[in-house]
Amino acid sequence: MKFVDVVQFASGSLRGSRTRALLMMLAMSIGVAAVVVLTGLGEGARRYVVNQFSSLGTNLLIVFPGRTETTGFGPGMLLGQIPREITLDDAQALLRSRAIGRIAPLTVGASQISRDALNREVAVLGSTADLLEVRHMSIGQGQFLPAGDVYSSESVCVLGAKLKRELFGQQNAIGAWVRLGDRRFRVIGVLAIQGESMGFNTDEIVIVPVASAHMLFNTSGLFRILVEAKSRDTIERAKQDAEQILSGRHGERDVTVITQDAVLATFDRILRALTLAVAGIAAISLAVAGILIMNVMLIAVSQRVREIGLLKALGAPAAQIRNLFFAEAILLSGIGSVAGLILGEIGTRVIAQIYPALPVSAPWWAVLAAFGTALGTGILFSVWPARRAARLDPVMALARS
């Protein structure tokens, strides 16, 4: 029997029980689509996080006070010690390392901002001119903080795009004065709209020179130092240098330096595991679809006993009959899988439409795995029905009414 004829005969018998075949394909395609969409979502979430991280800056290290280490019951705990703060001098000292390119000290606080009668609560970021580069921000109007002496507490500020709109509307904000707490600041720039990243919305902040922020909040400590290593290869060097310089200045190691890469790798691992888990759950539906295929094929065999008897009488050997039922199962699961891939693609597109920020797209390995599993279960679960058909005794099969 020729291959084309096998396929034609099998598709003919599927068309003979159209409803059943369609339902079967539906089950299969839902399974495949589930795998595609769910892995697409997981992968999208992973890529989203990765993008967010790299939008924070490249080759970044973050220095913050205190050691994130479990130390047990030490004298520090007894005295209720809080970690020693990092000062602007500490930050400047980091530039001594040859591995470190730029730094941006960060002080964070909340304050009331007002312009004429309008006022609101706002997050105030104290930093230096280098923040723009280090943190990959871009300026919309005017200019960023002036470069130069980081210790000078100039009364200038840069507004987030949304904040500017709320305070000034369509008016020009550059050169205008706003009040932050008990001080007046001149607006010298407006940030470009950037939106939220890592839960921090740069559209709703005000950035002032770090010294001004220290005066505003009456502090001398830094919340973070963002450190940009000179290149990807020097990240590890930069980390060691930063730790060494700061512990040299503090007399002990009381700061934590984390690299963006390490954080990113952790998130990457977590989300990849999550994607796999979700894909695994979706794959269960494929196994269920496989069992459905077996059921359908068993019904097909018992319904077509007479036909099988006839085929045998007409000279079809057992292997040929087995192949015919195999072909049917492969067609069922094959068409079902293809439909599922299309369905999954549509689902992915719909999700991408609804959540444009999420880069949803199923990874190629998931698509292949879904297709392969579907086809595999289809074939696997049709072995038994096909053998049963092939083994029928033709005399009894023909006598069946």
Place this chain on the structure above:
Amino acid sequence: MIRLENVSRIFAVGDQQVAALRGIDLNIAAGDYVSIMGPSGSGKSTLLNLIGLLDRPSSGTYRLDGGDVTDLSDEQQAKVRSEKVGFVFQAFHLVPRLTAAMNIELPLILAGIPADERKARVEELMENYGLTDRADHRPDQLSGGQRQRVAIARATSMRPTVLLADEPTGNLDQATGKEVMNLLEQLVAQQVTLIVVTHDPIIGGRAARQVRMVDGQITGETGQFVGRAMPAETERRAEPDLR
């Protein structure tokens, strides 16, 4: 052509052994027209299945075309069936989802004959059996006589040397039954060996050679009935219900 020697067929029904055929000796020459008659349960269908290689004898030897086919494997049996044997059944056994033309084509497809040759053969057969205008009809759109004509066309599509008909007129009225018999008998003229199983003496009487069977044994030939009084009970038991 067909040579059965001391052939028996014993079925196991539960823990009982039931002999459907006992010590059958039968020679049929090429181009013979033989009818096998007997009451139901006399083993005539079992004999036909044996000749058609759908079954195997429990003992004895079966030679077809000079070769011993008693112990062929399933696969070899299938090959012989495909090449040499055609079946016509009482219940027609057409595939309901296939058209008349496709039903006739089926053995050719199974044998792997190229599509253009298949098409030519099917067209010729449909013309011979007056089915050309019914080519695209499904079996349920055909009359009983037409269905059996499709079945005969299908049985002859591989140009078999032996045609086995099991009660070919059983589901037909008398007039159509006669027509069908005429068609089958025309094949004998083309050197096909025709074996008809029937319990209808009129149909069976048309054959040049008539074999009578009772209780799994051949009791007579060509009208010369070697009678043997059979208790009704044995008769019923002889061919077990296999359904």
